Amino acid sequence: MVRKRSLDGSRPGQTEAGPSRRAPMREFSRSLPMSLLRAREAVMRQFRPSLRNHGLTEQQWRILRALSSVDEIEVTELARLAFLLGPSLSRILRDLEARQLIERKAAETDLRRAVVSISAKGLKLIEAVAPTSEAIYAAITKRFGARRLAELQEMLTALEGDLSDMASGDDAELDANE
Amino acid sequence: MVRKRSLDGSRPGQTEAGPSRRAPMREFSRSLPMSLLRAREAVMRQFRPSLRNHGLTEQQWRILRALSSVDEIEVTELARLAFLLGPSLSRILRDLEARQLIERKAAETDLRRAVVSISAKGLKLIEAVAPTSEAIYAAITKRFGARRLAELQEMLTALEGDLSDMASGDDAELDANE
DNA sequence: GGGAGATGATTAACATGTTAAGTTCTTTTC
DNA sequence: GAAAAGAACTTAACATGTTAATCATCTCCC
Numbered sequence: 232m233v234r235k236r237s238l239d240g241s242r243p244g245q246t247e248a249g250p251s252r253r254a255p256m257r258e259f260s261r262s263l264p265m266s267l268l269r270a271r272e273a274v275m276r277q278f279r280p281s282l283r284n285h286g287l288t289e290q291q292w293r294i295l296r297a298l299s300s301v302d303e304i305e306v307t308e309l310a311r312l313a314f315l316l317g318p319s320l321s322r323i324l325r326d327l328e329a330r331q332l333i334e335r336k337a338a339e340t341d342l343r344r345a346v347v348s349i350s351a352k353g354l355k356l357i358e359a360v361a362p363t364s365e366a367i368y369a370a371i372t373k374r375f376g377a378r379r380l381a382e383l384q385e386m387l388t389a390l391e392g393d394l395s396d397m398a399s400g401d402d403a404e405l406d407a408n409e
Numbered sequence: 410m411v412r413k414r415s416l417d418g419s420r421p422g423q424t425e426a427g428p429s430r431r432a433p434m435r436e437f438s439r440s441l442p443m444s445l446l447r448a449r450e451a452v453m454r455q456f457r458p459s460l461r462n463h464g465l466t467e468q469q470w471r472i473l474r475a476l477s478s479v480d481e482i483e484v485t486e487l488a489r490l491a492f493l494l495g496p497s498l499s500r501i502l503r504d505l506e507a508r509q510l511i512e513r514k515a516a517e518t519d520l521r522r523a524v525v526s527i528s529a530k531g532l533k534l535i536e537a538v539a540p541t542s543e544a545i546y547a548a549i550t551k552r553f554g555a556r557r558l559a560e561l562q563e564m565l566t567a568l569e570g571d572l573s574d575m576a577s578g579d580d581a582e583l584d585a586n587e
Numbered sequence: 588g589g590g591a592g593a594t595g596a597t598t599a600a601c602a603t604g605t606t607a608a609g610t611t612c613t614t615t616t617c
Numbered sequence: 618g619a620a621a622a623g624a625a626c627t628t629a630a631c632a633t634g635t636t637a638a639t640c641a642t643c644t645c646c647c
Binding site for chain 4 (some may be wrong): 457461466483484485495496498499500503519521522523
Binding site (some may be wrong): 259260261262263264265266267268269270271272273274275276277278289293296297300312314368370371374375379380382383384386387388389390391393394395397 | 436437438439440441442443444445446447448449450451452453454455456467471474475478490492546548549552553557558560561562564565566567568569571572573575
């Protein structure tokens with residue numbers, strides 16, 4: 232019934248009242264989701280100030296970058312590429328279009344589909360941000376080591392792949408025990 | 410006339426209109442932030458349905474789990490432990506308190522500080538969710554391999570540590586070139 | 588060829604992320 | 618010992634995440 236603690240260990244042992252806490256799961260701060268979250272936040276913390284200086288959020292930047300790698304693309308495909316959900320993408324596209332950073336038109340063969348492309352203004356913005364972004368990325372790579380970084384990415388990709396074909400934890404039967 | 414693209418790198422050369430697209434940065438879908446995001450999402454996708462069945466969001470669950478590992482804790486410390494920003498934590502605590510899953514009181518020595526603890530009801534909820542959660546975690550571990558998982562976590566922690574003491578990319582000088 | 592169902596995209600509604608302001612209490616400083 | 622500076626939240630405001638519902642179009646099938 233340890234009363235554990237903390238990220239760095241230091242913490243006075245507390246031993247008072249309360250319905251004695253059962254040996255509780257995995258150490259909290261070491262769970263995989265937390266590790267991934269913390270690592271990603273540490274990375275993004277490096278980039279956010281620069282993006283902000285250019286009036287872009289992380290997601291807007293993702294979309295512009297994705298668009299800059301293609302000539303034009305349908306919204307659904309863009310969502311997949313930029314790893315955003317439809318509703319988020321809809322909102323952001325509305326905003327980026329209002330700022331004239333992208334252009335949108337209906338697909339010819341299917342009026343339900345919208346086709347998006349980056350504008351000249353959008354490209355210019357990308358070119359303004361890219362150098363800083365690249366410099367930051369290079370600094371991270373140098374700090375962590377290119378090889379290690381590649382290894383890490385491989386493991387992340389493998390993890391994603393492994394999980395993608397796991398049952399989606401429907402939960403029904405697993406929650407039998409109250 | 411699709412000029413598509415995809416996650417796997419293959420890319421048609423594009424040569425039409427517009428201010429000719431310069432060789433553009435790192436391949437988008439292979440950037441570190443994206444890898445981390447995708448991996449984390451793959452993991453969370455496993456857990457979310459179960460949490461949802463118990464009326465909990467991911468963050469609410471993080472808070473309850475953090476609280477279950479201590480006797481009581483101040484809000485600021487809890488934010489650090491659950492890796493949430495102050496405003497998010499404020500909102501969630503308000504909600505959890507209304508649902509009587511946690512308890513809150515003012516600190517004795519400093520009335521600015523609030524001390525939070527999990528309630529009996531909250532503990533009960535945790536005990537209801539934990540088995541499923543553990544089962545999912547075990548399945549992931551088995552699928553990916555316990556050793557590899559440990560390796561991955563080490564790398565993530567190392568990355569976070571390396572970045573934590575990098576300059577925060579103030580950007581001012583880096584953005585000199587337009 | 589017209590209606591049921593599928594599909595692409597948006598809107599709605601609520602929760603969180605993120606930065607900036609505001610509140611209240613505490614500590615410093617003169 | 619009171620004003621100023623700092624600390625610990627909390628609120629505000631806006632952007633995104635997340636799921637469900639809606640809208641428009643399209644496909645299929647009778």
